[in-house]
Amino acid sequence: QIVNLADYRPTNFVLERVDLTFDLHPTETKVEARLIFHRREGIDPKAPLVLDGDELALSGLLLDQTELPAAQYDATPESLTVRDLPESTPFELTITTVINPEANTQLMGLYRTGGIYCTQCEAEGFRRITYFPDRPDVLAPYTVNIIADKAANPLLLSNGNFLGGAGYGEGKHFAAWFDPHPKPSYLFALVAGDLGVVEDTFTTLSGREVALKIYVEHGKEPRAVYAMDALKRSMKWDEERFGREYDLDIFMIVAVSDFNMGAMENKGLNVFNDKYVLADPETATDADYANIEAIIAHEYFHNWTGNRITCRDWFQLCLKEGLTVYRDHEFSADQRSRPVKRIAEVRHLKSEQFPEDSGPLAHPVRPTKYREINNFYTTTVYEKGSEVTRMIATLLGRDLFKQGMDLYFDRHDGQAVTIEDFVRCFEDVSGRDLSQFSLWYHQAGTPLVTASGAYDADAKTFTLSLEQMVPATPGQTAKKPMHIPLRMGLLAEDGAVITPASASGAELVDDVLHLTKQTQTATFHGISQRPVLSLNRSFSTPINLQFSQSAGDLALIARYETDHFARWQALIDLGLPNLLQAARDARQGVEITCDPAFTNALLAAAADDSLEPAFRAQVLTLPSESDIARELGGNNDPDAIHAARQTIIKRIAVAGQGVFTALYDGMQTPGRFTPDAASAGRRALRNAALSYLSQSDETPARAKAAYDAANNMTDLSAALTILAQQFPDTAETAAALAHFRDRFADNALVIDKWLAIQAAIPGAGALERIRLLMETPLFKHTNPNRVRALIGTFAFANPTGFGRADGAGYNFLADEILEIDQRNPQLAARILTSMRSWRLLEPVRADHARSALMRIERAGGLSTDVRDIVDRILKE
Ligand code: ARG
């Protein structure tokens, strides 16, 4: 059934306190929940109390310590209804349930992973532990008592501060925790088991000392040192940039091997997918280090944006996620290179969120209905949600944005609030009416802005005509014009900045031009020479921009823009038409051409030593095959796109041999490995050069030598990727793959790289390779990371292999989805979203994709998760 935002009502009963006791056992854990409630004022004295459950069985129920007669309640696996409760006095319900963590393969609620007990409660996992008002607007302080076998579980952890512990007879012990900060059930966590620890402390701005602990499997402690460093930097940054201090005596992170998502911000006790904690030079790439830094920060930042101030209901998910992603983006930008970080964000947004926003799964950043909330942890809520927050900062400017955030923290601390509450803080500090701007939360679809410019030398004016169009999306046909803040710059022929004397027709504040009407013409006065317009600098607004600029103008921007993001964008805009035309030509069997203006500009940037290496590496990374498919917009043939892109890459490789040789020799990082951004940038540029050099070599020798010489995982996996992608069927590649497997067979996270590299090898043979890899004991169907590495990479990142013309890839995926769904619906549903763009395929493949999807749709016993996705993907 569908949940509607319009149906939101506060609960009938107010929860005052929660007291939980867990008697842990692998298959029979006893949970006793003592809940103190009172009836909310003005609520019908006859109204019953209805609590949520999921696959629960009630084994005891007391009201104020007295057993309740059966006539006074109804218990089903999904709910507990209690009648005839006191009209006005508080009462205590004691609910006992017995659950089986070992059998919990959904990884929601209390489950077991690698011999330890762990929980995941967001969004609706707590109801798999006990009957509860399992919704984010029910906040209470929690006491948690944990009893467990002492030898197997020396560690007993929960939220808040440690109260104490002691022996408990028969080889058991117990520990008690108290979290004074009222919180919703989705932030509850419990971890028990035997783990190693890395410890440190952090002294907050006001001088309080906080104990920091990161728990990992024994023996992996050295690999948690970088995460600890990232945590301390995050804590400091949040104090400096947002004035946010930590608020408990202890902050803990636990790394687990079986986890559906990246990590979870439970109060004082974050639980992480170990992929985002463990790192050392031998096993982690520079990208892994950057992800760890970002995700540690993200979860830590949730302590204020999510935990202290939480969501009234799940429609408000972007209130905490969009804002927290924005905060972690800003953190990484400050820790590393801001323009390079922005390029990576925009790449990610365009390749993941834009397809979502233009396909059958499109939904507003703040949706108004859902069938399965797990399916709304999307790039739209997270990444577009972050972009909307960024636009508020752009609209208001740094100072007012800061004031608005301060007001938000001040006004709403301890509350469960809405997007409207958030936006009102910025309206109140700025006096600006943000109602039109708020359409960004409510209207799905990526706006298309069409721009054209005209220079009038006599009048010394430059006129910019803008038109916006927001495409129709499921459930939303008619759209209103949005408030679109476009950063812009005007450049002279020699690259100098042109500052207009004034602007009319549209508001211009600093470099931000405000487009608010469907069509609008802005005129810039006092322009004494033809300007080159750089539009949507730093991607100030997440739109598709249609603006034809000559290759000369783009090359000028690529060379002179002060905004380096805009330089990168100009090079993409120079290259993209070539890639698109090449794809059309490959489809027609026509010879592929490539404009030398593009190759020259690209190579000039790559060779420009005044630019950061990381930026140059980004320049050398062409749009992906999926990016090209999205830009083509329909009737797509993955083989033609692949052939086209490869041809262009080869042209660049041949034209740039000298540049690439110099980079490969010059960009070494001698000495001990350090994961800092500057060294990572040099490695990225050097490996990009190696990839192009291998293209022109046409032999695997150079990449194999690089593989043999590598002394860190970044270089090792880069060389292995080149071998696998470019020379899949050679002895060199086979040898490197076997060597890599044998060397890292005992490190599952590195084996994920080995699986993913092979899953991405293009061509119709990919499926057979996948099937063989599934047979190796290194692959485990029950582990989400393994499944995502092999099956996820195949479906999301191998368009020619997955999309082979006979439909075998789609059929394979359907079988896998049906099987995974039996165990882990969230994982199955997530991987199924790889089919969201099937309607853009040429008719033969589209037919195969549709039949595979229909086979899923007709299967019996689907989870709500998969049912929701498959229905939406297939809907006309
Ligand atoms: N709140 C977590 C984060 O973004 C993600 C949890 C997602 N859980 C889920 N069941 N979908 O930091």
Ligand code: ZN
């Ligand atoms: Zn989050």
